[in-house]
Amino acid sequence: MGRPALPMLTVSVLAASALAAGAAAAVPVSAREAGRTEVPVASGSPVTEVSESVVRVKVPLPAAAGPRPEACDWLSYLRFRHVDGPAESADADRILVAQPGILEGAGAFDSVARNTVAAAARSGRHIEFWALDRRSNCLEDRTGVQAGLAAGDVHLAVDYYYRQKEIDGRKFAGYQTNDQVKWLQHVGLEQTVRDQYDLMARELPDQRARKEKMLCGGHSLGGVLTAYFAEWDFDGDHATTADAGHNQCSGYFALDTRIAKGLPGMGGQVPAEWVPLVEFGAGAVKAGLEAGVVPRALSAPAVVNTETMNLLAIAGLAANLDPGGxxxxxxxxxxxxxxxxxxxxxxxxxxxxxxxxxxTVQDFRFSNAAALGGLLDDHSQPLAFMQASVGFWDGGKIVDKEFPAPNNLEEIGLGGLTRLLGTEKKAIPDEPGGPLFTWRNYDRVGAPDDPVHRSKDGTPFTAAGKEVTDIAELARSLSEHPLDFTEHYFPTKLITDIALASSPGIADDAVHEGGITANPTLNLQAGDGLGFGDPQPGDVIAAGYQHIDVLTASAVQDDGRPEPISTNLAAFATR
Structure with missing residues (x-):
């Protein structure tokens, strides 16, 4: 069941620690060298045997990138380890290094990281999980969310972002415009894989230790980036291989993705409508980015943009503080x-x-948990890559949601759209001005008091086996971390580089063609996720999971069984 509202003292302690993690003057836990800080992150996670810290390492961009905030010359990640494990990463049994998916930040790995580390410890092994934050996330301002968490007041966060309310003398500078992020036109495929290599090498300088201890992988787009990383040559001498990406890892893991150089769930191709100039070649895209004609951060007028990503954190904060309110x-x-x-x-x-x-949405009454569920649950959110299975609506009349597409796609010959829109029928409250609509958490679906809401065809919208993520934990993951769950400024160049990787000057150092097959791979697939239509031999398939669930699923499922993604990932890491 969802947990009650957090006690104010607990909220204050958790958020005060998180605020400290983002402060420039934070005292590092470890300072093995200049230009590195590590600060603990207090957490309300029920997986209490796993500790978390935020690590920042100074790795400046090349001067050619142009002016940028000083914070953007640092690389960051969330380090998860067992409380009884070694203090130094070099002494861990294994280290999982995870690249986020598109529009995703390090905080998204919270649950799978904790669950995996805890599962490994039960077998007597101490592993670490490093959730990487791409460089562009340096542009995010978490001040309002973290202060709202500390005060137990979501309005404080809203006032900071929308009413120019100062917090500790800081005022929100607004969402960055295209002109303000000009340096992002230099942050593409090469810089992204280079950042991962530099971070790994700085944190574990011995290449032989990296090869022995580190496993590389990611979620969604993270699988594509891992594939390029595996083939990349990092010292400029293509004849040597100690620096090759595949020799920094002992294995690969794919979370609802493949370790392959193509976008999952899209036939390997970048949709031309994402960046229309792609069809005119690398030169046109480069010119478009330089001129500002092509947005330097991936964005849409609504649903997918910097402001909306931050709104998800605010909605998560409200549901974290007072889910039933x-x-x-x-x-x-x-x-x-x-x-x-x-x-x-x-x-x-x-x-x-x-x-x-x-x-309008203002004509309905929702609990904070229901509002968050309406934004991300697979029965409401229309985009498959943003869906999680967190339960279902409750508290009133629920009907079929047939916008932007009807629920009978298969019947009308449009079944192919499920890759874009997801597999589940969409549902929506239908009593404006009526009762308070609440949220039935994942482990209460199918309970004796479940009214079992049905679609117009008479079938239940959902069932217990289809719900796997605790909405309370999703809310916590969205609002608690100093490194966000989402990615507000996803570099357009990263997508265009992948689409145009065969063009000269983009992936010239991806020369070690056997890199992907050089190490064993564990494929962990969501049963209803982006790859649901193309299972492969050896896949671990988590039934009922959506694309986000492979990161957020509860450690114990509602049938009492252990969570399969983290259990299998821990076994792979400790084999």
């Missing part, structure tokens, strides 16, 4: 095109509702 975010957050259109896209029952713009 009535949400007022849709009215307390000042109206604007992005949030109004996002609400309209996510909470319209059908096309007439969307076109008319009524009823």
């Amino acid at each position: 009535e949400s007022d975010l849709s009215t307390y957050i000042p109206s604007g095109f992005n949030q109004d259109m996002t609400y309209r896209l996510l909470f319209s029952k059908d096309y007439p509702t969307f076109l008319k713009g009524s009823p």
